[in-house]
Amino acid sequence: MVLGWRRRKNKNKNPRNLDLEIVIPAHFKCPISLDLMKDPVTLSTGITYDRDAIERWFQDGNFTCPVTNQILTTFDLVPNHALRVLIQEWCVENRRFGIDRIPTPRVPVSPIEIADALLHMKASATRLDRYGVMESVQRIEKWRCESERNKRCIVENGAASVFSFAFHAFASSIEENASVLEEILCALNWMFPIQFESQRILGSSNSLRCIVWFLKHQDLSGKQNAIVALREILCSCDEQVLEAMAEIEGNTKELLVELINKRISPTITKASLMIVHYMVSSSYPSCEKVKLEFIELGLISSLLEILVDTEKSLCEKALGVFDSLCSCVEGREKAYSNALTIPILVKKILRVSTLATNYSVSAIWKLCRYGHKDDNDEEEEDEEEALVEALQVGAFQKLLVVLQVGCDDETKEKVNELLKLLNPYRAGLECIDSDFKNLKRSF
Structure with missing residues (x-):
């Protein structure tokens, strides 16, 4: 493989010479990268390499000299000043061909x-x-x-x-x-x-x-x-x-x-x-x-506002916090009272990432499985409203697709339980959401 610099175009020169290449002397090239050495250093084996290349070699877990394959007893890198000066002089001699002088590296x-x-x-x-x-x-x-x-x-x-x-x-x-x-x-x-x-x-x-x-x-x-x-x-x-x-x-x-x-x-x-x-x-x-302190500060509403339209990384983090807050009664109470909760959570399933889907499913599962009141009748009413709303925005179909494309065991368990909870309410309420019609399966 021949490496070199193509000569810069010059209107005053003979066109036949425009494709002239300057070949790098072999001893100026690093044996690892095959590029011109900027900071030549010599190992105990006597072989010279460019500092960046040989250091990356060592960082990758190698303990030998790349050329001789000899196991090294020391990893000291001795600067080869004489070779560096020769490389710099060669660069200066060929600067008319567009070659920049290699700067003297800092120790x-x-x-x-x-x-x-x-x-x-x-x-x-x-x-x-x-x-x-x-x-x-x-x-x-x-x-x-x-x-x-x-x-x-x-x-x-x-x-x-x-x-x-x-x-x-x-x-x-x-x-x-x-x-x-x-x-x-x-x-x-x-x-x-x-x-x-x-x-x-x-x-x-x-x-x-x-x-x-x-x-x-x-x-x-x-x-x-x-x-x-x-x-x-x-x-x-x-x-x-x-x-x-x-x-x-x-x-x-x-x-x-x-x-x-x-x-x-x-x-x-x-x-x-x-x-x-x-x-x-x-x-x-x-x-x-x-x-409770974060919930009282209105964090539930703030998270839903972020989730309306945000990029992947921010969405995952907001969903993670939202799911954690839904673990307590007060958090679910605030979530139930916000009309955006269920539509947004369902919308994020299969739309952002696997992690976002897991958080969304988990939050919906908590809202549909647990109420927020002490009275059992009111608790059941909250769950029923959440289930009905989830069906109306297409949760059933999306959950089926989650099972088809694959998910972890914990999410799978929650999806199966949600499908059982949603099934009795399907008649006359189900919405066919086309949000995932172009989704490719994993099989």
Whole structure:
């Protein structure tokens, strides 16, 4: 295979030379990518590769030299400066053919340098030295901006744990340490996802309170960093962290509902829905109380408004929260009172994704199987109204198709029970919905 650059078109040159190609010297090409090397490095076997290519080789779990197939005893990459200079000189000599000079690569940061910076940062955070921490953060940020390789190296050497510790250390005095806390939180955002240990450190009461404060007082960028961090902390669904979040004083839940309603940005809206989902779908002690608070804040109506017309990812998250809220009596009561509930849930079946279908079926099942009143007669009346409305908007046919195209065991069980509940009401009420007429089966 011959690689090269086609000569740029030049009206003043002989047309017979327009297709001339400049062939790259073989020793300038990486044995892995077969492209011109930008940062040649040599292994202990004496073979030279482009840094990005050989690092990807190692990341894929290989322990040998690609050319010699020899097992490596060391993974040190020695920069081949002499070859790099020759490549640069060759580029300059052929620049009239449109070849750009390969820039001199920056020396990548070493694990030892990262460890030293993190050690300095942790020591500074322990004695609450804001300037020392800021110096370390800026140093690490500079390395991160230089290359993707540096970023990976920083994350792999435990930066998230030290940054989480520093954030926790300064979180007890928020306003006094706002600037350093903001820098730490901004840096943490490019380290996500983080390990469980770091999640627990950031999940302390002081840290959570600080992040919520950022949600209230920061600009758009600051709010986005804070909400993404909060989502990352709660995604482990650790009971202690969720309980600490539930006990934060102030209008935290009102703030989350406000962020969902305002839809300031897709990132903030999605992260807010995920946070609410973690808070209402777990089994920690305050979960039921938290559900009631979100329901009283009108979250059911807000979710239905989002579901009217929204993209796939947001729809899945909104349906997940809605399904969780329908697990309690008060949630079903609010759902029954909204005329959009059943039509929207039925409409989302088979229209968004498998996950959205599962959530929709689950919510309909809860509404049709359980009432919301203490009186049995009124309870049966609510169930009957939900069943009749579901039939009128084409639920029976859609549920049959769900069984035909396939679903998980839990959803299948709910679909079968719903079909049994709906069947007695079919005569004279059933609507043939064409929403799925073009749906392709999985067999």
